[in-house]
Amino acid sequence: MVLSIAKGSIPLYMQIKDLLVARVTEGEWAPGDIIPSEMQLARELNVSQGTVRKAITELVENNVLVRRQGRGTFVAAHDGDRALFHFFHIVNDSGTKILPESKTLSCRRKRASRQEVSKLKLPYGAQVVCIERIRKLDDQPIIIETIILPAESFGDLGKRQAGNLPNTLYELYETQFGITIHRAEEQLRAVAATDRDASLLGLDAGTPLLEIERTALTLGGTPVELRTSRCNTSRHYYQNTVL
Amino acid sequence: MVLSIAKGSIPLYMQIKDLLVARVTEGEWAPGDIIPSEMQLARELNVSQGTVRKAITELVENNVLVRRQGRGTFVAAHDGDRALFHFFHIVNDSGTKILPESKTLSCRRKRASRQEVSKLKLPYGAQVVCIERIRKLDDQPIIIETIILPAESFGDLGKRQAGNLPNTLYELYETQFGITIHRAEEQLRAVAATDRDASLLGLDAGTPLLEIERTALTLGGTPVELRTSRCNTSRHYYQNTVL
DNA sequence: TAGTGGTCTAGACCACGAG
């Protein structure tokens, strides 16, 4: 990659951003890895430290990189904190947020439905991994989740029954399959509990549930997870901050 | 205000941020106003342009200021776009977002309930303005909204029946009452439609509705609006992006 | 102590908008 500084071209720091993003998406630097120091990058790319700094600053704001003073700059990795603060929005009535414990009900493979093919941009007839689990908050079953993953990208997940899957799946995707979730789109609706919902959550059929349909994407923008959560919101709610 | 650069003190650009925020919250600069140029501020505060620039950059990311190349830097103001992109999240099934038309059902004053007193941090027994309206999307009544405002801050709103209120209330708060909404906290639940909900929305009682409880805050963090929206999500949904 | 990121400065030139 050659940086160009021709008149009216894309700013240098933008080109550097793209270059750094490429090195992350192409796996040259993995999540948790340290990247070269600002001075090293500046020398390598023949720009000033300030220009590299500006590129890195924007990637930090973007949750792609993490800076640690005195240590260096690292590729952002999924830990429990990120799962809790960025990707989990259910809070109990007293306003405190805790990650629920999860119990895997099933984890198997099947042919993708028409909707799944379309949302995951899969070829017709592709296989998907289908996970169903139930999540407890304050010792009560509150959330039923159905998760769909493109089988091709997830090794042998779902081929053999795997027992209980870890609570923070995004950490699993990252460490086991080299797939990092970067952002997600959520669509929320109110729906009536089906008989199955009702029995799993200990409610009456027809009880209003909050349904969250999430599409999770990699840094490159590829959709890699479809997740439908149905939540009993009688003692919990979905918390969102609008800026 | 004197900027201090003592060892181990708060960085200069942070102090400048606070100072600029103060000038906005205290009304020295109103929404839509141009603020002094970076060079003018740098001279006034005896710092370099780069330091002022860094302060302003963060306030722009914070939606407090807006930069326009070649023109200057302005205090952010509420227009239809901001209402639509930042503060309205209901989208129809084909994924397009449009601001609903609103019909005001009532706008009157009353004594604040215990909950309203608590959430708006009002003195016991304070008056509030209570607005009820219904909002149409794609020509169908989809949302019922109840809005609570501290009467003290909103002049004579609700004293005389005011006919139909404008669609984008935050513009009204800003231009008529000098109150700028900066951010909001939303709590979402699934609830069953009451008889009144049902008749207003043309549904059966008990139909699941998405309830959004929003607390809107000024830049200073003072809560100034409580808004409860109940939405028919059979053909629409609440869209949220998770970063 | 050496190396990293964090803050701050001073000054150059570019791109845009208004008069």
Add this chain to the structure above:
DNA sequence: TCGTGGTCTAGACCACTAA
């Protein structure tokens, strides 16, 4: 043409971390 914000540079010093 002038003033604004936008990009880029070069270099100083501070604060933190690890060896």
